[in-house]
Amino acid sequence: MNLPSKVFVNVKIYLKMPRRRRILATLPSLAIIIITTFFLFNIYVKSQSKFTSQTAATPHDSHQPKIQFSLLIGILTRADAYDRRHFLRLIYGIQSSAIAKIDVKFVFCNLTKPEQKLLISLEILRYNDIIILNCSENMNSGKTYTYFSSLPGILPHRYDYVMKADDDVYLRLEPLALSLSVKPRSDLYYGFVIPCPSMNPFVHYMSGMGFVLSWDLVEWIRESEIAAKDISGPEDRLVGKWLDMGNKARNRYSNKPAMYDYPGTNGRCSHELIPDTIAVHRLKRWDQWQNVLNYFNVTRQLKQSKLYTI
Ligand SMILES: *[C@@H]1O[C@H](CO)[C@@H](O)[C@H](O)[C@H]1NC(C)=O
């Protein structure tokens, strides 16, 4: 470090000065030294932090799969369905995907009972997985429209895909992510096409059990007059109708047989459980959930312990 040259000039004059004046004369030089040291230290700290943040950002493990896209799964339910939320948090909390960032959130209309404010506030504090829309909880009164049209205005960031799912469906996140990973990221409408036996995703609409829209279509619904003018009726059919009328969703995929209704519950929309499942719908009873979760060996990962016998 080069000390300021001022310090060394006129040493003779300096030595002749009375003591008090000597101290005073030293002050500017001292100040310069302190300021210089401070700046050099700052530069050093900044270069260090730059170095560490750069190393943190570099992918260090090439075996780790890359996150390819983000997906919001909104499970449309009712505020009072506390037990269902508890159960579904378990179901989705023990799943993950290595290739997608997946957020699962519960979606309902505005609260109507005093105790809901307390209980749901507690849930938000604990889980932060709730979206309360500005709507009232009547069947076919535009909740799906409110869901999609509100999202761009209320979410802190966009997602590549947004799903609407029922609260009686079992979704397997990794097969779902694998299936979406090879699909287009825009103009996409993906699900289980109705009518049941149909294999043509361009005729009619995707079942409300669980369908996916790409983010551009969510934004389109928010802005579209077509959607805004046509919000009452069977919600899932309306989504298909808007997209048809708007000449949207040129990328459509109906994922049969990976998505279906639980065996024996809904005619040709149902079939037996199969290994390559993405969604099983119409799970209304515990024995149905039990069969499904056992079939997919969901609790097989449980480790032996002296703490419990199951
Ligand atoms: C909620 O919706 C009603 C109409 O249904 C509207 O009058 C009100 O301004 C909305 N509130 C908010 C916070 O957006």
Ligand SMILES: *[C@@H]1O[C@H](CO)[C@@H](O)[C@H](O)[C@H]1NC(C)=O
């Ligand atoms: C609930 O939603 C309805 C819109 O359907 C709105 O008119 C009403 O003001 C909302 N209530 C509250 C408390 O936000």
Ligand SMILES: *[C@@H]1O[C@H](CO)[C@@H](O)[C@H](O)[C@H]1NC(C)=O
């Ligand atoms: C569940 O585990 C059994 C026994 O290991 C196996 O035969 C079966 O294929 C597994 N089921 C699925 C859907 O992976």
